[in-house]
Amino acid sequence: MEIKVVRKVLDVNNMMAAQNRQLFAEKGIFVLNLMSSPGSGKTAILEKTLSRILPEIRTAVIVGDICTSNDADRLAKSGAPVVQVNTDEFGGDCHLAAHVIASAAANLNLNAIDLLIVENVGNLVCPAEFDIGENARAVVLSVTEGEDKPLKYPLMFRVCHAAILNKTDLLPYLDYDKEAALRNIHQIHADMPIFEMSAKTEQGFEAWLKWLGKGVRG
Amino acid sequence: MEIKVVRKVLDVNNMMAAQNRQLFAEKGIFVLNLMSSPGSGKTAILEKTLSRILPEIRTAVIVGDICTSNDADRLAKSGAPVVQVNTDEFGGDCHLAAHVIASAAANLNLNAIDLLIVENVGNLVCPAEFDIGENARAVVLSVTEGEDKPLKYPLMFRVCHAAILNKTDLLPYLDYDKEAALRNIHQIHADMPIFEMSAKTEQGFEAWLKWLGKGVRG
Numbered sequence: 001m002e003i004k005v006v007r008k009v010l011d012v013n014n015m016m017a018a019q020n021r022q023l024f025a026e027k028g029i030f031v032l033n034l035m036s037s038p039g040s041g042k043t044a045i046l047e048k049t050l051s052r053i054l055p056e057i058r059t060a061v062i063v064g065d066i067c068t069s070n071d072a073d074r075l076a077k078s079g080a081p082v083v084q085v086n087t088d089e090f091g092g093d094c095h096l097a098a099h100v101i102a103s104a105a106a107n108l109n110l111n112a113i114d115l116l117i118v119e120n121v122g123n124l125v126c127p128a129e130f131d132i133g134e135n136a137r138a139v140v141l142s143v144t145e146g147e148d149k150p151l152k153y154p155l156m157f158r159v160c161h162a163a164i165l166n167k168t169d170l171l172p173y174l175d176y177d178k179e180a181a182l183r184n185i186h187q188i189h190a191d192m193p194i195f196e197m198s199a200k201t202e203q204g205f206e207a208w209l210k211w212l213g214k215g216v217r218g
Numbered sequence: 219m220e221i222k223v224v225r226k227v228l229d230v231n232n233m234m235a236a237q238n239r240q241l242f243a244e245k246g247i248f249v250l251n252l253m254s255s256p257g258s259g260k261t262a263i264l265e266k267t268l269s270r271i272l273p274e275i276r277t278a279v280i281v282g283d284i285c286t287s288n289d290a291d292r293l294a295k296s297g298a299p300v301v302q303v304n305t306d307e308f309g310g311d312c313h314l315a316a317h318v319i320a321s322a323a324a325n326l327n328l329n330a331i332d333l334l335i336v337e338n339v340g341n342l343v344c345p346a347e348f349d350i351g352e353n354a355r356a357v358v359l360s361v362t363e364g365e366d367k368p369l370k371y372p373l374m375f376r377v378c379h380a381a382i383l384n385k386t387d388l389l390p391y392l393d394y395d396k397e398a399a400l401r402n403i404h405q406i407h408a409d410m411p412i413f414e415m416s417a418k419t420e421q422g423f424e425a426w427l428k429w430l431g432k433g434v435r436g
Contacts, residue, residue: 037256038342038371039363066343068369092373094312094343122370124256125284125312125341144362144385145257151286152340153256155310167362173391175418200393 013130016098020105020133027110030216031118033132035156036140037149038122041166043071044199045140046119050078052209057216059115062104064096071119083107087121095126098133115216124149128156136215138162143171147181150188157188162195162211169198231348234316238323238351245328248434249336251350253374254358255367256340259384261289262417263358264337268296270427275434277333280322282314289337301325305339313345314338320351333434342367346374354433360385361392365399368406375406380413380429387416 024031036042046061053059060081063072072084083104087093093100096118105116118134120127139160141149144167150157157163163185171178178196185194193211197204242249254260264279271277278299281290290302301322305311311318314336323334336352338345357378359367362385368375375381381403389396396414403412411429415422 037340038367039255039360065370067372068366070366070370092343092347094341121343122255123312123341123343125310125339126344129310142257142362144360144388148286148288149256152283152288154285170362170388170391173388 010129013098016102017131017133020098020101021135023105023110024116024133024135029110029113029116030136030218031116031134032212032215033118033120033127033134033137034140035120035124035127035137035160036122037124037142037145040122040140040142040145041199042119042122042140043074045164045166045197046075046117047078048199048202048205049209049212050075050080052205053115053212054078054080057115057213058113059117060108060113061117061119062096062101063119064100064121066092066094066121075119081108081113094121094123095130096120096132097130101132115212124153124156128153128159136161138164140164140166141181141185142167143174143176143178143181147177147184150181150184154188157185157192160189160192162193164208165194165196166199168196168203169201228347231316234320235349235351238316238319239353241323241328242334242351242353247328247331247334248354248436249334249352250430250433251336251338251345251352251355252358253338253342253345253355253378254340255342255360255363258340258358258360258363259417260337260340260358261292263382263384263415264293264335265296266417266420266423267427267430268293268298270423271333271430272296272298275333275431276331277335278326278331279335279337280314280319281337282318282339284310284312284339299326299331312339312341312343313348314350315348316350333430342371342374346371346377354379356380356382358382358384359399359403361389361394361396361399365395365402368399368402372406375403375410378407378410380411382426383412383414384417386414386421387419
């Protein structure tokens with residue numbers, strides 16, 4: 001009974017996601033869904049990414065959080081249009097759903113952007129299940145989170161098109177087997193591109209920006 | 219409609235949780251529900267905790283993960299009875315529910331334990347909503363996760379009885395405002411005890427073990 005209801009919710013979501021996808025395609029917008037655990041550095045990555053791609057790539061951001069507008073406030077400093085979604089208005093949802101993205105996008109001038117980045121709610125589980133109409137999905141994993149996360153949260157790594165291994169500046173201070181982490185990611189998703197980088201030092205950003213730019217240019 | 223169904227699921231869960239709570243009380247077992255983001259160090263904390271409290275406090279562990287038995291394998295080395303729950307058998311659930319705990323507990327000799335620790339699925343959102351029949355809840359936050367997590371995931375910090383600020387050994391290498399983190403926790407939950415500790419160096423473990431022992435002794 002419960003499973004049937006969940007399936008229906010996902011069916012409705014998929015329908016709304018298809019509508020989003022068509023709208024974004026008509027407007028020529030590349031949409032990236034950025035997901036991760038809380039605190040892996042999504043917002044810091046976006047701050048640095050925006051500072052490097054603006055104004056060449058006209059970018060807007062939709063930020064999902066249960067509460068607060070902290071992340072939106074940080075990202076708005078870049079000058080990019082930012083829409084904050086607080087899911088506590090939707091029952092404290094642990095993910096962004098397609099209808100939420102549709103409402104948020106209505107606050108943006110879709111004729112004036114090339115790239116829409118959605119910073120999802122910090123959660124390595126549920127967001128992986130909800131299509132929001134994006135063109136690509138990326139997952140951020142921080143080197144402080146442990147090597148086995150791809151094996152423990154396989155759906156997230158299976159559905160994503162790229163992985164960012166963030167906070168590499170901390171590697172000297174951790175007992176972290178980076179090769180094992182890379183191997184675990186590829187065990188779940190063979191050949192997925194992995195960008196080893198640090199949002200703090202901006203080391204490794206070039207490959208990530210190249211991948212992002214390639215998506216935007218289609 | 220969806221909200222009503224969710225409410226019904228939570229009602230059923232609360233009923234099962236009450237049954238668990240009564241069973242554990244009859245057996246004189248103190249039950250701790252340990253929650254956090256993925257990678258904050260729950261398993262490492264438990265490894266060190268078990269090594270210090272066994273065999274004086276007869277402890278068993280139920281470990282929740284979507285996939286893998288990595289954590290259970292690590293914890294079983296302590297000699298404590300460990301039951302692994304893989305939620306992918308329950309539709310990839312992002313939390314442990316009361317009926318899952320009831321099934322898992324049926325694999326333990328409840329007459330031979332004083333303390334049952336439940337290591338929940340790594341997720342700072344959904345597990346906070348599901349009573350599993352525990353006596354106390356603790357949340358682990360790692361200093362690599364950012365200071366504002368208590369404000370962004372308030373329910374978790376509201377429902378817990380104690381917070382662990384883990385990985386303090388990394389503080390010298392981070393731009394982390396620890397006082398802000400402590401302040402944010404107390405803004406959500408005034409007077410909640412916070413244990414600043416490192417599962418790596420075991421610094422700060424005494425206060426945590428004292429709190430845990432006090433719970434066990436009732």
